[in-house]
Amino acid sequence: MAPARGARDMSLLEVEGLSKHFVGVTALDGLHLRVDAGEIVGLIGPNGSGKTTLFHCIAGALSPDHGDIRLNGESLLGLSPAAVCGHGVGRTFQLARVFAGLTALENVLAGQSHREESVLAAAVRGSAPTVRRRARELLEFVGLDELAGERGGELSYGQQRLLELAAVLMGEPRLILLDEPTAGVNPVLVDRLLARLREINRSGITIVLIEHNMEAVMSLSGRMYALAMGRTIAEGAPEALRESPAVLEAYFGAGRLSVRR
């Protein structure tokens, strides 16, 4: 089913007819998706439905075979991951990736905006006081300010997730792509994480997230897409999607959708 939205002229993110084939596998098969500024959009779908491949393509880590990806009408195709970040797209990975040997503060500082920055300027100067202050604020925001001097590798997995998020936010993105943000995070931190994500969204940052924790994704998302076999098979409000026959079939062939990871 093609996306039923389109009343607005231009969405923040438009993915059109995206295809990606690996040897013997079709990961994406003409996928369409639109995200408007200010939304929280959830992506669900069984394993292998192409969610992570989609994120890789948007973020410039993979180049799609066909189709287009536009941010504010401007194509992101052919840009390096760093350049995509420069356009205001932040992302977290399926498994949290922080710099294990850098302190938490340095991890966040690494995420500062690199737009119009020359190597020489970076070599001559340390981070500006305002930048350092913002990094501290972000650490506080995710509740890690006490651990600013600890190495990334010494934090718990859940804390690494939060640190990764803080580093991504440091680049002042317009859109963030979160790949299973709650996976492997203990329940206490999950609540903190979800609260922070709502706050981030309220501050004007658009969020697209892949999530298997149904409770989390349904409470968070304003709208959801269900993917299967590299295509969007359903789109709509969380409650509507839960009952969608196409979704139920994709997951189980039949039955009720009540899985929680």
Added chain:
Amino acid sequence: MGRPVRAEASLVERAGPSARSAALGAAAVAVLAALPLLVEDIYYQHVLVICLVYVVLGQAWNMVGGYAGQWSLGHAAFFGVGAYTSTLLLLRATVSPWLGMFVGGFVAATVACLIAFPCFRLRTHYFAMATLAIGETVRVLFLAFDWTGGATGLVLPVQRIPSSYDMLWASKLPYFYVILAVAVVVTLLIVQVERSRLGVYLRAINQDEEAAARLGIEPRRYKLAALAGSAFVTGLTGTFYAQYTTYIDPFSVMSPMLSVRIVLVPVFGGLGTVAGPIIGAFTLIPLSEITRTTWGGRGVGIDQVVYGAIIVWLTVWTPGGVMALVRRWRPRAARAT
């Protein structure tokens, strides 16, 4: 409520070690500068000069290998290119090596950029292997070229000794002070890089290139800058070495053994630390000299075997380098930034 107190404490912690290192560094330089005046034996002066040469080479390699994590095993090529550039300029066009050393560094940096183009597509071991191969290729080329003297090498205009214009002296002292100055400047530059944003970015790239890229750090750009800077200093040191030994050939300034010796210095002392190459050079070079003077005369390479065995033993004893040990002894709090 507790916050201002803690912020103050961390400020003190930050100023503490850096002020202490600055004082320690200044004292070390003062002692070093006085040393050759006290030690009049030419042999010991020679060992001091070679130690400082390896401090510079180790710092330069550490920039790209230790901080950015790109293990070049071809640094001898940059060293040799620098040595040949300035020597040819001096012999053919009587350009002073004082200028030639910068030209040599620049040519070495250019070669580095050309090498980087294909090599940075490779990661970790593959990058190391590619640079090893390219280093060897450069050496073989210089063996084959006629205009570089081929296997015969080049002799500097020793008949003009002493001549400050030609950077040629009979005494070791001027050489010592030149290389000491270079070592101090290069070490201060590394300190600067470590404190700058560049240091954070290079270490980030070292640890996870994709994670750095998604934060907007273009890995290729920063790796290239690190390699070019490293090659520049290495080439410049090549010029100094040519002036010091007054004779160069592809074996002496481009051998893969030289590349390995350069890598050993920061690896032994501590990768990605300022003190690492200094500790490494002042341990490994005297050690190699001691084994050479003790067992070198036998003509069967026993000295190399002993040197190698001692390095293996030291590495087993200090995995991660001497600085890793130092860090373990230091209180945890000192690490906070």
